[in-house]
Amino acid sequence: MDEWMPVVWALLPTTVVAAVFWFVLRGILRMDRTERRVYARIEAEERRKRGLPPVADDAPAPR
Numbered sequence: 001m002d003e004w005m006p007v008v009w010a011l012l013p014t015t016v017v018a019a020v021f022w023f024v025l026r027g028i029l030r031m032d033r034t035e036r037r038v039y040a041r042i043e044a045e046e047r048r049k050r051g052l053p054p055v056a057d058d059a060p061a062p063r
Helices: 003-052
Strands: none
Touching: none
């Protein structure tokens, strides 16, 4: 068991940094997805208030 402890201590910092990076990136992507969903809902509500037709999701983007 004594020969494996240096290996564990060598890999531990990399593993911890990778886990922190993964959680931060996951949080950023989830926040972005939620923000886009809320923005789309607000935009649809405003279009409805003004009497405009809803935006088609499958429409190509303007060039």
